[in-house]
Amino acid sequence: MKLVQIAGWLGSGKTTLIIALSRALSLKGSRVAILVNEVGAIPVDGKVIQEYGLTVKDIGGGCICCQVAGNLMKTLQLLSEGPKPEIVIIEPTGIAVPSSIRATILSWGRKQDVSMGPTIVLFDTTREEKLLTYESLKRLVSTQLKDADIIALSKVDMASAEAIARAGESVRLINPGARIVHLSTTRGDGFESLVQATEKITVQV
């Protein structure tokens, strides 16, 4: 079972990417399961993903990076004992800290037959200025970006060339080691490289 985290601030396009990614991986023959964790107490994303015929499990009651990390471990345990998907895509809340989730997975996965795929963090290029202006928001978004193996600059079809360049410079300063992908899930930019990364990259932790 390979675990891939697709994180990033609220509204950055995680659910849209996960639907497209899961469909592409399923078409290639992989058995995919999706774990969704939302801030809102009445789930929406899980329902939407389910409407596209994908296997999804909602984890509610709080954020899996802190409050309900135990529920994440229980759900992974159930998956590993039951359906045993080849790839598990985890969509944390838009306010989650990816390294905390990775730590939870590692503490659960020590004795399991699991591998860790890349942590992909989306950054909304149309909102670069707002996300990096307010102090506490900047701290959260920067923490998410620092935890990324791959940063996907999302919604590039909706942003100007200047905004994309500015977003690229900002995220590179925050995480110089991450691979940066320009992503438009609707237009297809960068999508295939994320499919390949999900399939082929295994991260040493």
Next chain:
Amino acid sequence: MSMKERLRLIVPSPLHEDVKAYAVSYSLSRETEIESTELRRFAADLMKSISDACIKGGAKVIGHIKAYIEHASGFLHANTVGAHKSFQLNGRDGDPVNSFTLVVNSIVYGLPEELIKDATVRAIEETSSAFGLRITMVSQAVTAGLTEKGEET
């Protein structure tokens, strides 16, 4: 498991403290049927109305406002990240309907829970009224902890 790990499992991260959320679900109905184009217009107007109300109330950044509409033969998913941005609308239209359910999640940076709740509920009431829809709240929750309600408006 160390004490640090145990604490991490139950305490919300301090990084979350300025982000608040309100979730609500309603049942909506009207005597005359609602065509898919009108339902899409309702969803679009609702997104703009909630987003505008949150910004007017003092929100620094709209995190994500999401709506899920479900009825006998279809569904709509609408979402927006701010008043100045266009909303997204996807789904399967289905047949005209007399009733549907609506779930709204409003997640906002820099606005207290109660103000997010007021902005969201007021926007739903006003938008529904503009479309001649009768609404009944099914459940609601502020950030965490679901409480049941059943008030007809």
